[in-house]
Amino acid sequence: MERAPRIRRHPRARRIKLRVDPVTGDAVVTLPPRVPEADGLRFVQHHRDWLAERRAALPAAIPLQPGVTVPLYGQDHVIDHRPDLIGCHHDVQRRCIVAGGPVENLDRRLEGWLRAQARRLLIRRAAYFAELVGQTVNRVRIGDPTSRWGSCSSTGTLSLSWRLVFAPRFVSDYVVAHEVAHLVELNHSPRFWRVVDTLVGDPRQARDWLKRNGAALHRIGR
DSSP states (O other), rough: OOOOOEEOOTTOOOEEEEOOOTTOOEEEEEEEEOHHHHHHHHHHHHHHHHHHHHHHHHHOOOOOOOOOOEETTTTEEEEETTTOOOOOOEETTTEEEEEESOOHHHHHHHHHHHHHHHHHHHHHHHHHHHHHTTTTOOHHHHOOOOSEEEEEEEEEEEEEEEEGGGSSSHHHHHHHHHHHHHOSSOOOOOOHHHHHHHHSOOOOHHHHHHHHHHHHHHTTTT
């Protein structure tokens, strides 16, 4: 059964806007302050063909289940379920993720293991890049945001997506370096981009990769 549209209000919205959530496929309606919700629902119905086209264009969902192929550090890996083993580990030579234990809740255990790999990688790289620019990372938070891959607070806390563990290293390095550069310049000024360039070189290749493949990373484990 199709889920009801998610209705949001924005104080500066001047017209009804409709988009498809790239993660869930839900219809998301943004309404100006005084527009009734009923108008938003009618707007969704009027654009149902457009919604169907956008949903059909979304990358396929990839469940974390035995035999499924998922990217790890940018390379395809098969999930190899071994119920007689305990825990999960990365078999580099066979290019697979070995997942032990019962098949029940296997997806949750795999996601927990992947988050742990991401945490180790991203914290280590954040410390490395911060040292290069003479800065200190106050804290690294690993989450699952849908609208951005990372952010940096004014207090020096970096927030990064665990899904970067699926991306090639040059991509995750760019995202981490981008946020570390905000420790120097909390803006996107020319000086900020010079810091990024100092850390990882020209960022265009990584940014282009995320534009092409980012939506697919959000569909893993769905």
